[in-house]
Amino acid sequence: MADNTQARPERAILELGDAFYDPVHAADFPQTILRFRNDRAAAQIGLDGWSDTEWIAHLGRFAPLPGSLDTPLALRYHGHQFRQYNPDIGDGRGFLYAQLRDDRGRLMDLGTKGSGQTPWSRFGDGRLTLKGAMREILATEMLEALNVDTSRTLSVIETGEALERGDEPSPTRSAVLVRLSHGHIRIGTFQRLAYLRDAEAMAALVGYVLRHYYGEDDRGEDSGDDAPARLLAHVVERTARLAAGYMAAGFVHGVLNTDNINMTGESFDYGPWRFATTWDPAFTAAYFDHSGLYAFGRQPEAIHWDCMQLAVALRTLCEAPPLIAQLDRFAALYQQAIVEALLWRLGVVPRASADDAALVKALEQALVAGETSIGAFFHDSFGGVVPPSYGKAFAEVRALLAEYHPRKARDHAHWTAPACAMPIEEVEALWDAIDQHDDWAPLHAKIAVIRAMGEALA
Template sequence: MVFPPQAYRPERAILSLGDGFWDRVAPADFPETRLRFRNDRAARQVGLDMLDDGEWVRHFGRFQPLPGSLDAPLALRYHGHQFRTYNPDLGDGRGFTFAQLRNADGRLMDLGTKGSGQTPWSRFGDGRLTLKGGVREVLASEMLEALGVPTSRSFSLIETGEALDRGDEPSPTRSAVLVRLSHGHIRIGTFQRLAYHRNEDGLRRLTAYALRELYGEDSDDPLRLLALVVERTARLAASYMAAGFVHGVLNSDNINVTGESFDYGPWRFAPTWDPAFVAAYFDHAGLYAFGRQPEAIHWDAMQLAVSLRPLADAEPLIAILDTFGDLYQPAVAHAILWRLGRAPLDAGRDRALVQAVERALRGTGTAIDRFFFDAYARDLPADYGAGWEEARAALAAFPVIGDRSHSFWSGAPCSMLIDEVEAIWSAIDERDDWAPFHAKVTRINEMREALARCPLPQRG
């Protein structure tokens, strides 16, 4: 394939870190490669939409290197706290960074994988991904992008023809390899690994890389990096709440230092505003419950501060961490106002509206998606009675700036609750019927287009 000038911009920036940050690996040789999803909208933004399906599969199913980018895949090394227990035996165990490139805005982007085979960090795992897991990640990332959450994007999903055994779902089950497009794969856990090994030089190089390549700043100041990460992760936490989303596994190795959400395993969308709602069946203590996500993400940011301690004094690091709450409050107000199609007024009234909406949703048990749809499309209908008086009065003060003319608003809310996810998968599993999956992606895109007409800036 010959790429048109200026359309495709390959990169190899991560190689500047040196080989102590990764292991060169080889992809699995799959028995078959059946293209199930390609994100042409994302591909256009990085100059890869001209690939035909055969070329697409060669690059994203067989992992033929992209011209000018990485010559071999890189399995990145990291550590992390998993449910608050430190684990030094982590790393990319079933994925790798396949390529780097620049998007149309010059932003550095990674193409990373999930289910691409074993690496030195696989431990006892097979390095594979179930097709169901891949379908769920596509649905999650598409929905989150539409709802204004800063997220990695599912770029490609290819079925790979292997039968996988899994202890937590019916087996054998079908296999797949997923490719994500994201703004880097540097995790808080990447810094934790260097701190664990007392590698001060590595910490300084990684700090400079993150500031230069992910934030566009010519600096190696750890305080500046922490401030940026605290700001971005506060916005991430706020966007989860406004979306009604529960990630499920907010471990420090699952937090990107860009504040971009990624790695969707046991995720769920909460049907109602229930702070105790959990996504992961194994989260018995509710550590990552819906209402505790801001706390969890703040705790992860604290682990970055601890990791940067060899490069900076404790007092300024703590002072930066303490800004998380002050950053989170306006971020969640802006995220909710954007989803309501309303303009912000001032910090006090914005926050009062958020509190009134949360109280009404929690007290009445109204479906989250139903409320936001109704309030955006046509103000609150008359049947929003008892329990909604305070929220209705508060909402009336905020100017409508969302465009209600899109055909999406004449239909029904677009939700992604667990029963529908399971029904979409059942159609694929039982009949190889992909029509419900593609119909859902189309409907999500309609919602994305409708919400994108609101001029309130999206955070993150």
């Protein structure tokens, strides 16, 4: 590895002890072809100086990062999957490879997807399709540009294996992905300890999360009787903001199970995601979500329900009333966050009054009634002026917006930038270029457009 003085490796996870994870080894892949390296994200953790050879050695062959973990760790957790409790899950095709501090001083995790089998793989092969990796690149890049707190796709390396998948033409190409995230601890991590009735381990985990992800003073073994409620307060605040971010982005995660919600409220683990074309509350991303449990309009409810399961787990340490008090804050926090998120997309300065809530209500109703393209509307109306072409359905929105000031000058680049959306047809076309012609140029061009949009919006 190159001498990179910017990297600040950590190994904080080892504080928890081996009851929380299993040491594992990455699969020995027949090939390692670098397909995507996110130098913008790597710069935030001091790894952008790696050559491609070093990149592949660490993020394809998983040579240890000096100063961090000596061996990868598959974390143990449980979870509700579509509201059915499953005690037989964990890191089944991924692991925690390393921890580092970023340029803001935050503890960051490098977690993998498709890195091979672990004790939690059950009957899975521990692999990831190249198409799945490409889709995660697109999801994370788009959400980051749209101001949603998300993991970043740091690396994608094609691994030269042919995988059999029932829902894709077989055989299909394989890959290993590394994501950069602020926290690998999930609600399901706490659920596992509640299931095992392990109060001592639960207290240690609460302290770990408060200390390393929320910067609370280390009280040692005496973390305070209110520690579980303090933790839940943080998670409720962050996840309410996440739910609002999804809605304002027109994004449907698809699988909001408790093992897919982490302790920092950062979106991650992208499977059957979709961006809704119109503001359709019933729109679903997963073909297997027959009841619409995780439909677009039900995502705030689903995330609140997940927080409730965290509260249930924390009852191992705490009485119910302080936990219920924190859960009861979710609705108000979400309403505040959706106002902020939608006004941000409209490019206007909030008025900090009841007018903001009235505008958001009118906007949601107009988007539903007008069956309008979400991406096109926010692009065309950025700065608070709704074009006449949007018709009578937006009359109230247009009138309310007249009282708002744009947060950027009218000559800002956003007004001349092309609209950027992510319809499923484009996702499939980007994959077809790779699959049929090994042509990665359209994907990289799309990433450039997405980043340009993010810079214009920021």
